Structures are given as C-alpha cells and as structure tokens.
Amino acid sequence: MRIAMIGTGYVGLVSGTCFSEFGIDVVCVDKDVRKIELLHENVMPIYEPGLDELVADNVKAGRLSFTTDLKAAVKDADAVFIAVGTPSRRGDGHADLSYVYAAAEEIADAMTGYTVVVTKSTVPVGTGDEVEAIIRKRRPDAQFDVVSNPEFLREGSAINDFMRPDRVVIGTESDKARAVMKQLYRVLYLIETPIVFTSRRTSELIKYAGNTFLATKITFINEIADLCEKVGANVHDVARGIGLDGRIGKKFLHPGPGYGGSCFPKDTLALVKTARDFGAPLRIIETVVDVNDKRKKAMAERVVAACGGSVLGKTVAVLGLTFKPNTDDMRDSPSLDIVPALVEAGAVVKAFDPEGMEEAKKMLSGITYCDDAYTTLAGADCLVIVTEWNEFRALNLSKVKAALKSPVVVDLRNVYDPVEMQEAGFTYISIGRP
Missing domain, CATH: 3.40.50.720 (NAD(P)-binding Rossmann-like Domain)
Known part of the structure; x- marks a missing residue:
C-alpha cells in the first residue's frame, strides 16, 4: 500500500515513520523547504526518543521519503492523511482549521482514482463533513471517502504509543474505506489491538473527550493536593488510595504545576467552544480550564x-x-x-x-x-x-x-x-x- 502524510510536524512525522515501519510505502509532505532538506539529512525537527533511528532505517529501506511536492505524493496514493496543525484560534479558543481546509483543497486537485482521505489532526466535531464538502465542490466526479482517525500519541513515548496502542479509533460508515483502514493497521490487528469503528463525528468527539477527561484528572488531583497541604495529608497516598480503585485508575493522578503541552490546553478550549456552539455547555471542563490557568x-x-x-x-x-x-x-x-x-x-x-x-x-x-x-x-x-x-x-x-x-x-x-x-x-x- 502507499500513503501520503500531509504535514511533518509531531503527529505527521511520527505517524508516517511508524506506518513505514509496518511495511507501507509512505511519502511525508511539507511546504517548509528547509524542514524537508533537514529530514533528507536525518535531522529531526522535533525531539522524540528513537525517532531519528527509525526514520533512518526506513529511508534506507526505501519505504519512507520526504517531499514538498504534494501533487506527486498524493497521486495514486491509497490513503492521504491530513496531519497539519490545529492551534487555538485567537479570540475564541476554537481550533484554527485553516491548514486542514487548505490541505483538503490541494488533495482534491491532486487525487487520481479512489482515495481515502484521513483526518489525523485533532479537529472539532463536523470537520470531516466540511473536508468532504470542500473536496466534493472542487472535484464533483472524484471517488473518495473522508475518514476520522485521531492520534493518541504522548510526547516522549510516541513511537511505542503508535506501535502498541491501547486502541485505534476509525470513524467511517463506508465499507470500502473501512477495508483500506483495516489493511493499513493490519499489523496492529494481528496483535489483537482493539480497533474501534464508529461514525465519523463520534470518532472526532472521542479524541476531545479523552484529552479533556485526562486534563480533568490532572486538575482534580492538583486541587486535592492543595487541600492536603491545608489538612496535613499526603497527596501521593491519596492518589494511590483512589487509583487502586479500578473505576478510577492510577494514571494522571500526579500533582504538579498544571498541565501544558500541544494537546490538553487547546483541546479543552476547543471542546468548550464546540459545546457552547451546540448549546450543551460543559461546565466541568470550563472549570478545569480556569483552575489550570490560575494554578500555573x-x-x-x-x-x-x-x-x-x-x-x-x-x-x-x-x-x-x-x-x-x-x-x-x-x-x-x-x-x-x-x-x-x-x-x-x-x-x-x-x-x-x-x-x-x-x-x-x-x-x-x-x-x-x-x-x-x-x-x-x-x-x-x-x-x-x-x-x-x-x-x-x-x-x-x-x-x-x-x-x-x-x-x-x-x-x-x-x-x-x-x-x-x-x-x-x-x-x-x-x-x-x-
């Protein structure tokens, strides 16, 4: 199989490299000429343990390449992944989807034959519908399906997270697209990784719901830590005492100065904005955002x-x-x-x-x-x-x-x-x- 990965940021570079490790022919695309030149020299634009070695191995094996030529990469690809940035938009906290939509337009112009277009970027509910509409408008005759396939990579352990994930979530109601995605993830299917098929909108929401729940756990234990300081208790013992409850779990119950990073801050804001837009405000998440900002x-x-x-x-x-x-x-x-x-x-x-x-x-x-x-x-x-x-x-x-x-x-x-x-x-x- 052959895929094109649009975007060589954190998600795109790690995902594309790991797919090539699965034996798939991967072309990673980026508009940044200098970034592509450095990747050709095996200089990584991000720090992720083990990534440089994995890139070098798969480039040497002929399964992984880098280019600025999107049209050539997309042509004849079985699947094209959109893995561009979706930063928080200034003013309202909503995800900035301009890069996603621009990628969709370019993909539409470059596709030949049936293509599965996969949103790997973290996007609000309904983004897949808009991507489909953009492609259909530019190419009314095109044969394609748009699929949601959110990433669940933790920085610092991303390669292992891709190779041995807790689950893979795929949002599509097309049997043809489903078959393509199952083939792409065949290696994980063989080791009995749970492959969760849902509707596209459900898949988009799973990503945000997962990250905001983890952000909530972090914020919860941070507030409990403040209470522990007042009453003379030990937050680590509290975390262990509740974390051993299988309904709660011990992960993400580590007190600290507040969460940060590329995902939790922007994803909590984006979900809050989406919920307000649909008239179903998430008061808990709104409070999590506020408490975390004040804590830092x-x-x-x-x-x-x-x-x-x-x-x-x-x-x-x-x-x-x-x-x-x-x-x-x-x-x-x-x-x-x-x-x-x-x-x-x-x-x-x-x-x-x-x-x-x-x-x-x-x-x-x-x-x-x-x-x-x-x-x-x-x-x-x-x-x-x-x-x-x-x-x-x-x-x-x-x-x-x-x-x-x-x-x-x-x-x-x-x-x-x-x-x-x-x-x-x-x-x-x-x-x-x-």
Missing part, C-alpha cells in the same frame, strides 16, 4: 513565599522548561507563566533544560541559559524544579547544597522525598505533602 500563575507565588516573601535581587535557578520530560515542546508549559512572573518580581533567573533550550529561547527572554544543572545552581538563592527530567531525579544533594547560596528547594514535581531533603539540610517545599 500561582506557582511563582510559592517560589516567592519560599524565598521569604520577596525575590527582588535574588537569583532563582530553574531546572526544566518543557511541559514534560523527553520532549523539546514548550507549548503552554508552566514555565511560561512561572519564569516571567519571577522576572517581573525582580528575580535573576538562571535556567537549564536538557532538550528545550532552543525552543525556550524563542519564548522566554531576560534570563540566563546554562549548560547543565550544577552551573544553573551556582550561587542561587533558590532552586525550582519545574520539569521532572530523569537527570534531575538523581542530583548529588551535597553538590546541590554546596552550589546554592541558600539551601531552598521548591519541587513542583515532587521528585524528592521530604524527609530526605530535610535531613540533608534543605528548606524543602513540594506539592500536597506535609
């Missing part, structure tokens, strides 16, 4: 309090800038609220992130970027852990204490044990623990 902004206040009520003229060392470890993604990271607030309060901020520095420099100015963790700590009045990279979990506490001017640690990811930190002589503040 409040984290800087914890740092100020730990520094005696003022950071004016003090040096604050920040470890971790990306929204989670094992990615260079800075989108809606808590650091984008925490760091500027500290700078505005008069702090001198030094920061280090293993992979996110280049992206961070585009978004955070007025701070000093360091080459490693210990250089960042040198002479600082306070250490703040924002992202739980593995290398921050095993810092030499004696070296940390010696490097800091004041042994104050604000751990927003609960990486360390409070008793151990106290015994080591630190003033240690974490989330939801006595």
